[in-house]
Amino acid sequence: QVQLVQSGAEVKKPGASVKVSCKASGYTFTGYYMHWVRQAPGQGLEWMGRINPNSGGTNYVQRFQDRVTMTRDTSISTAYMELSRLTSDDTAVYYCAREAYYGDYVVEDYWGQGTLVTVSS
């Protein structure tokens, strides 16, 4: 069965960086894009971007463009999302989610359990 297992909660100081991992199993890792979505406390979902695990190509939301780096290690079927220059506004649960196509239509069909990142001095 498809599973996405994320790394544990992190506490970071303002200005620091955080790197969250997402280990995939139960499917061919390189066959599906991986998305990253975050949710601030009590807020809605915010799509941050995606990575093609096969090529390593990325698409980032413009407002994160200069702070986010998405990478992957195909040897261990793991995707990573690193966010730098953290502020308190980056306090959120970060999710990885697999992209799946049904004809012309795309969904995020499997999600990780989420990783809470808290930014506090």
Added chain:
Amino acid sequence: DIQMTQSPSSLSASVGDRVTITCRASQSISRYLNWYQQKPGKAPKVLIYAASRLQSGVPSRFSGSGSGTDFTLTISSLQPEDFATYLCQQTYSTPWTFGQGTRVEIK
């Protein structure tokens, strides 16, 4: 970016009620609209894709309709396990964007 606006932001309903949630896009998105259910402390779960297609394994009491800018999610007979937050998402163009959510609470 395409803005997605849901209404209402919350509603109270009883088991067995018919519930309707709407989602409006700031521009036409054809049928590139997904609906997700999210329970507290859990990741979202896809219910509907392409505006009206039921994701495998999702109960048939969930249905979706609409195209262009206006969309609806309907739960025909609310069950206890359906009390959750529902979110729409457009995948017409990146960045993909979500509505702010509709919280369905027990009356």
